[in-house]
Amino acid sequence: MSDTQECDVLIVGSGFAGIHQLINLRKLGLTVKILESGGDLGGTWYHNTYPGCRVDSINPVYQFSDPELWRDWTWSERYPGWKELQEYFQYVDRKVGIKQDVLFNSRVVSAVWDDSVDRWMLTTDDGRVFRAQFLSLCTGIGSKHYVPDFKGLDTFKGQVHHTAKWSADCDLQGKKVGVIGTGATGVQLIQEIAPIVEHLTVFQRTPNYALPMRQQKINPEEDEKLKNDLYPVIFARRHQTFSGMYYDIDMKPTMSATPEERIIYYEDKWEKGGFHFWVGSYADLFFNQEANDEAYAFWRKKVRERIPDHPELQEKLAPMNPPHPFGVKRPCLEQRYFEVYTRPNVTLRWDPSTLRCLVLATGYDMVTGGITSIDIRGQDGVSIKEKWDEGVRTYLGLASATYPNMFWIYGPQSPCSFSNGPSTIELTSDWIIKCIRYMKDNRISSIVPTEEAQKAYSEQVDILGAAALWSKAQTSWYMASNVPGKKPQMLQFSGGVPAYAKLCNDSAENGYAGFDVKRFSA
Known part of the structure; x- marks a missing residue:
């Protein structure tokens, strides 16, 4: 042709x-x-x-x-x-x-x-x-977004947005907004818009085992030194670790550590933030249920400490009985997600009839x-x-x-x-x-x-x-x-x-x- x-x-x-x-x-x-x-x-x-x-x-x-x-x-x-x-x-x-x-x-x-x-x-x-x-x-x-077949979605009278098709002129300021989904996209969106909407309703299927991001500003002078000293080493290290990060999983069995050793170890990973607690921790959390239970119990305690005096929220966001093992769904990173639900203008599950805007954080195929x-x-x-x-x-x-x-x-x-x-x-x-x-x-x-x-x-x-x-x-x-x-x-x-x-x-x-x-x- x-x-x-x-x-x-x-x-x-x-x-x-x-x-x-x-x-x-x-x-x-x-x-x-x-x-x-x-x-x-x-x-x-x-x-x-x-x-x-x-x-x-x-x-x-x-x-x-x-x-x-x-x-x-x-x-x-x-x-x-x-x-x-x-x-x-x-x-x-x-x-x-x-x-x-x-x-x-x-x-x-x-x-x-x-x-x-x-x-x-x-x-x-x-x-x-x-x-x-x-x-x-x-x-x-x-790259292919997914919209579940929600009953009544086609007759919803307000605005409907999918996070994968966000429009620059989408303004949520002062509106009654509902968010369906608490995956990584939902977590990021929810913690960002909660302070600016009139009311936020979150529809959660299962809680997200989100981990603390520990966001940091980068100091250009320190970063320049890092480039000179460590960037080539860090990039080479990526293909030597389980997750392609510069830190790696620990092959030591969880239960071989004393309870005191485990707590200190977990605290260190938690404070480092990011995925250290997931793919920089004991590897057997992925295949040993007892080890996984230990990791979940630590995660649950940390989350519940951030929402004290809210037992109902604690149970919804960090249940005593985990709905699934820790880390077998990709955790996301958060900065202020759990505290969002203690705001007076945020509700976890609610009557959608008064919403004016619905955001589908329902992910992808x-x-x-x-x-x-x-x-x-x-x-x-x-x-x-x-x-x-x-x-x-x-x-x-x-x-x-x-x-x-x-x-x-x-x-x-x-x-x-x-x-x-x-x-x-x-x-x-x-x-x-x-x-x-x-x-x-x-x-x-x-x-x-x-x-x-x-x-x-x-x-x-x-x-x-x-x-x-x-x-x-x-x-x-x-x-x-x-x-x-x-x-x-x-x-x-x-x-x-x-x-x-x-x-x-x-x-x-x-x-x-x-x-x-x-x-x-x-």
Whole structure:
């Protein structure tokens, strides 16, 4: 087709993953384009602009590790908000010229593999057609928002907003507002808007085991010293820890410590804040119920101390009997969340009939939704959504059988939300780049996982998931149970970043074992 735009690699999405792919694939001398549904760079940080929205990974690890990009940039806070993150992506663009290879407002609706020429054909929602040898899906884990089928929502007479589709002219000042959902988005929003609304009603399904953020302003002089002394060490450390942070889980069994030792240990993690109490603490909280009970009891005590003289609130927000084990749903980080409910203008569950504005903090079709929202058809002509309706199956959490030359980053059966985002993103992106370089050097036209390798890897993900306490949480997006119709299963590799990296590297070092390759004809 004469109007088909040709390139070597098509990337879908311009967040951290898409930008990392673009920068580094250019270095191979390849022609690369990003197709981005939004109007600017940033991925999730372009689309999520609700009040209070900010990252939950502490800097310096939540940024690109390339010294060219961190040397001249200083964050104002350890946990930056969406505005500063958007500014960061503009800074990256000024440094390396991202936008010249991005087509904004271009939503990919279909991707079809042509086995006769080893090329992907992509179509956007405005009818444009693109063709490339490689397809890199950088859609993230939270790009398709989800609205439950709430009875009466269609007849609600007030305003309705979803946090993923926040409008700049949405003004909640002085209004009676209801928020449905207390996941990470809900927690951030609730603590931010409580002081400005006339009345806030929060509809909670299960309490959020939120942890203290311990937000800090960054001193530029101290940060400059940190850059000189420790930034390279910190970035290298990310791929050595379970969660891709610069701190790691502790393999010492919880119950082998004395009660006094445990309390002191927990207090230290609690004061450090962030995810130290979750993925920087005793590792057996994930698979030993007694150990998990100890962690929950400490968390519960800390939360209840912040809302004294409110026994009903204490029971709703930090129940004596936990509705699920601690940490098997992703905790979020808070700054003043629990105290919000002691305000006279805040109610936890209430009659919605007097509300004037309803905010849906109901989350996303997590992990798989960004991929299955595209009609992707491989060698057998079957859509990936149809295949994954029967359960997600991948090889190495970055590719799928019958879909040649297609990779994704930070998606199904990768460590994704068990880790700091950029840590896993850069690890996987580097693997894909090296794979493409290997293919170019060895005249390989296509590479695709075998069914056998995919089955073995997916079974390993299932076994790891079953060995821990993840399944004891109802309606968990970790287990694909937050959206009706999805098959319940562990959607992520839960063995940690180092174990995941070893599996990926072992395949590469053995000539990309687990893949079938097709070479160019002589």
